[in-house]
Amino acid sequence: MSDSELLNEGLAADAYPPDALGRFGEFGGRFVPETVMAALDELEAAIEDAFADPAFHEERALLARDFIGRPTPMYFAERLTEDIGGARIWLKREDLAHTGAHKINNALGQALIAKRLGKQRIVAETGAGQHGVATATICARFGLQAIVYMGEEDMRRQRPNVVRMRFLGAEVIPVTNGAGTLKDALNDAIRDWITNVETTHYLIGTAAGPHPYPYLVRRLQAVIGEESRAQMLDRTGQLPDAVVACVGGGSNAIGIFHPFRDDPVRLIGVEAGGDGGALHARTLSGGRVSILHGSRSFVLCDDDGQVVETHSISAGLDYPGVGPEHAALMTSGRAEYVGVSDEEALVAFDRLCRLEGIIPALETSHALVTAERLAKELGPDANIVVGLSGRGDKDVDQIAERRGHA
Amino acid sequence: MKIPRPSLAVYLMANEAAPELAEAAVRGGATVIELGIPYSDPLADGTTIQRAAQAALDAGITPARALELLAEINRRVDVPLVPMTYGAIVEGYGEEAFCRDAAAAGAEGLIVADIPPEESGRLRAAAEAVNIDLIHLVSPTSRPERIRAAAEASRGFVYLVAAVGVTGARENLDSRVAELLTTTRTAAGDTPILGGFGVSTRAHVAGLIAAGTDGAIVGSAAIDAIDAGGAEALEALVRDLAAGLES
Numbered sequence: 001m002s003d004s005e006l007l008n009e010g011l012a013a014d015a016y017p018p019d020a021l022g023r024f025g026e027f028g029g030r031f032v033p034e035t036v037m038a039a040l041d042e043l044e045a046a047i048e049d050a051f052a053d054p055a056f057h058e059e060r061a062l063l064a065r066d067f068i069g070r071p072t073p074m075y076f077a078e079r080l081t082e083d084i085g086g087a088r089i090w091l092k093r094e095d096l097a098h099t100g101a102h103k104i105n106n107a108l109g110q111a112l113i114a115k116r117l118g119k120q121r122i123v124a125e126t127g128a129g130q131h132g133v134a135t136a137t138i139c140a141r142f143g144l145q146a147i148v149y150m151g152e153e154d155m156r157r158q159r160p161n162v163v164r165m166r167f168l169g170a171e172v173i174p175v176t177n178g179a180g181t182l183k184d185a186l187n188d189a190i191r192d193w194i195t196n197v198e199t200t201h202y203l204i205g206t207a208a209g210p211h212p213y214p215y216l217v218r219r220l221q222a223v224i225g226e227e228s229r230a231q232m233l234d235r236t237g238q239l240p241d242a243v244v245a246c247v248g249g250g251s252n253a254i255g256i257f258h259p260f261r262d263d264p265v266r267l268i269g270v271e272a273g274g275d276g277g278a279l280h281a282r283t284l285s286g287g288r289v290s291i292l293h294g295s296r297s298f299v300l301c302d303d304d305g306q307v308v309e310t311h312s313i314s315a316g317l318d319y320p321g322v323g324p325e326h327a328a329l330m331t332s333g334r335a336e337y338v339g340v341s342d343e344e345a346l347v348a349f350d351r352l353c354r355l356e357g358i359i360p361a362l363e364t365s366h367a368l369v370t371a372e373r374l375a376k377e378l379g380p381d382a383n384i385v386v387g388l389s390g391r392g393d394k395d396v397d398q399i400a401e402r403r404g405h406a
Numbered sequence: 407m408k409i410p411r412p413s414l415a416v417y418l419m420a421n422e423a424a425p426e427l428a429e430a431a432v433r434g435g436a437t438v439i440e441l442g443i444p445y446s447d448p449l450a451d452g453t454t455i456q457r458a459a460q461a462a463l464d465a466g467i468t469p470a471r472a473l474e475l476l477a478e479i480n481r482r483v484d485v486p487l488v489p490m491t492y493g494a495i496v497e498g499y500g501e502e503a504f505c506r507d508a509a510a511a512g513a514e515g516l517i518v519a520d521i522p523p524e525e526s527g528r529l530r531a532a533a534e535a536v537n538i539d540l541i542h543l544v545s546p547t548s549r550p551e552r553i554r555a556a557a558e559a560s561r562g563f564v565y566l567v568a569a570v571g572v573t574g575a576r577e578n579l580d581s582r583v584a585e586l587l588t589t590t591r592t593a594a595g596d597t598p599i600l601g602g603f604g605v606s607t608r609a610h611v612a613g614l615i616a617a618g619t620d621g622a623i624v625g626s627a628a629i630d631a632i633d634a635g636g637a638e639a640l641e642a643l644v645r646d647l648a649a650g651l652e653s
Contacts (some may be wrong), residue, residue, distance in 0.1 A: 021524060031493050033519055037552060179454070187447055305499070
């Protein structure tokens, strides 16, 4: 397949759509104030219109190739594989996409749809800053106004990305509510959208939010899995035994998982285990069914439904919600979800840096831990694909500070 | 639920002062009391109500305690009581248990800001079983078919959102209120229509009445008044706003 055929396949991947109310099984839907319901209907219509229009696919394919740098490589991590001494570990290099993470795939697609809607003002939330940078980048490219909400705590720990967003012309608005992390940034981005809904597109960065966002983000990120599947067949002549990806809201994981849904391939999502005890962000493995940010899914909340504080060393995974399709994949048993602690993630971070010359994002480092464990378990005949969702340049100050050699 | 025409609904956050504040509001002329049950992530609310909700949570107000406060308000005032909250709270409590306990505490209506008519099936059944009127919102951005569905599904009154955005006091209400009201009126039949979001002055109330609504809902401005001068300031504000009903 050519690059653009691959990309279009990802975009057109329509198996397992949500139902008429936007639900994946019992999860998803639209739980938002009435004022934005019309905008969601309008967005849904614009998405269908865009996906049916060859011009949309052409423009997106061209920019995916020349601006983002797709397809991203499938890299065989030879020295890591040797060191772990088990299955062959392959890295899907989304860290090599423009801006350094998979987030740009979604930002590009949504910006093209916002243009079709005639909306010049874009609001977004960001945790680690990767989605904020992707949004700022795409808005610069298309001449759109970018307003990015970011928690104060995240602005501190992911400062390089704040600087990048400002260089790109975005307005970064600090969010001081709550713990000043991703959840609070989503709240304020959504409130901005409710207030300015007639002129503004909300460019959500993850596979969560009210319908049609989870489905849209999955369709725009499915290119990761489509490429991975074709690359593994090409390189090894077979499908991988397992695909492993980190899960905060879950956009990178749903994108790489989706094209493997009908294959005999284990799909493993890795959540942030925080300190390994009570402080964590293991929404799927430790939460309960509730409503957050416009959809029904698993949520880290108390018995009353109040959302609780989460903790992760990784700002991008530090979120008490998760995309509804992951909730459906877990409850149906199609995908597995595990937790990995801050300390474990840091060990895997170091190993990839030193053995492969790749500095992974802290989010991604969580997936590496699980991949290494699984490699030992499956043995040398197996192949494991890790969604290397982003690069860790943004994390170097935070890690250095933690280790006392800032 | 029967509310007088015209009506002035006053929103209070559930906290230990709420019963006393409800009495002050009714003395000032409130004909309906809405009691906010605090939620950690209130997406439809602006900064005033967000802060009030966080303060209530910090003070240990649970949904169960909020319903006890509702019962205390019911003992002190003789106007319809309407809890207002979010889907996570109602579902956390359990829809049936919530409606049953709210009804026992004296609730006659219920507003859940993030549960639209199409997602309200289970909640509606639970509310109807205990004679609680489920109230839906219509907004200037709503398409006619959604306005009709929400207005037809609403019991007690229809909540007409008079300003696009989150809750919070504003200078001007939306210019499309009159048009929204026409569509809403046709579908609502005899059900009263109250305008809210942004209502903070007597002129707003008078404007809503002149446009043809059956009254107004005041929330953030009431909380601002309480913050500035307690029950006395609330009573004075409500009296001033209520004067707008007669214009």
